[in-house]
Amino acid sequence: MEPLHPLTRRLREVHDELHGEAGGELRSSIPALQEVDPDRFGLALCTADGHLHEAGDVTDRFTIQSVVKPFVYALALTDSGFDAVHDSVGVEPTGEAFNALVLEDVTGRPPNPMVNAGAILTGCLVAGDDATTRKQRIRDGVSAFAGRSLDDDERVSESEKGAGERNRALAWLMKAEGSLPYDVEDALDVYVFACSLEVDARDLAVMGATLSAGGWNPVTGEQVVPPTVNRTVLSVMATCGMYDGAGRWFVDVGLPAKSGVAGGIVAVQPGQLGIGAWSPRLDEHGNSVRAARACALLSERLGMHELRPEGKGLRVVAAHERREGGRLHVVRLQGPLTLRNADEACRAVVAAAQELDDAAHRPGAVVVDLRSVGWLHEPAVQLLCTTVDDVQAAGHLVRLVDRDREESPEWEGSTPESTLESLEEAVAQCASALRPR
Missing domain, CATH: 3.30.750.24 (STAS domain)
Known part of the structure; x- marks a missing residue:
């Protein structure tokens, strides 16, 4: 029998160690997300040259939810340009929950593209003349990050629309402030569609590896977004990606990351690899308990913290x-x-x-x-x-x-x-x- 690659071995050790973790709760605000088996747990890693390592339930599909936000942001930056996007959406962390009814005091903009208000607006800034063409651009663009064609889960999107009063309130608040110059229902339709795309842990690992490699997908060889866009996305992920838990996350884990309420997390070690982790039970911030813990253990055991001392290194x-x-x-x-x-x-x-x-x-x-x-x-x-x-x-x-x-x-x-x-x-x-x- 061929011996396990040491990275695969490390993943499986972490997966086995956390398999009995039962902390957290399923997301209650979206009824369809209550139907998933809470004990499922997938963990994958993709290197920046395209090699996959995996453990557990890596082929189970789930909706991407807010993990899609940095990728939609990347598409918006690519399609509309830095000035247009940053005139519409800020880049500052809030210290607030992802669905907080908070806009910038002076500008009326959403504070950053990783919270719901910002994501609703950035979805309107991808290329397209209407909601239908923008949704297709998002499907194609996020699929390019994942390296395969992604489907959407209409049952989850309908469930999300039915429970979307707070997102509708955010959209109308931006409309009142003049920061959402688009039809509210179209903007919400695009946002919910993006969140309903189906992925698995391996997809998230490849998406993370694409960000790790400067916007170049190491599996398909496609340059999905320009390196300058990629750098901006990673910067905002590092400061805002884990919501009001972003500061503690970066102290403990030290990687740009993004979570979603279906239990997925994508984490990126720039220039090295991407991690895709999924487990449905969430903490009070809306982050997967087991997936977050897995990322923390991998970061610690593989020395992945971005601010770690590098030591003397190799003489050039x-x-x-x-x-x-x-x-x-x-x-x-x-x-x-x-x-x-x-x-x-x-x-x-x-x-x-x-x-x-x-x-x-x-x-x-x-x-x-x-x-x-x-x-x-x-x-x-x-x-x-x-x-x-x-x-x-x-x-x-x-x-x-x-x-x-x-x-x-x-x-x-x-x-x-x-x-x-x-x-x-x-x-x-x-x-x-x-x-x-």
């Missing part, structure tokens, strides 16, 4: 070689080139140039080998390119080597002839230029 400079009688230096880099270690990389290039100057090798040459760099952080690349420009301006030759240069947008704007894909070619170019003619 792997080697510094001297060739051509010391007139050509090869600086080999490794691991991720991040802002954190860009300083070390830049200092290594400057040190090579200084050594050339001290030895009176003018001009000399420096080749920076990035073939073992697994990830390029664009600001770090810009710092490195600035150092390269300075060394070149001092009279030395510089060549950068990156095997994926043509597929790396981080190099956009760097000098084309200074970035090559072959170390041998870069060394040969420099050696030829340094030899007497």
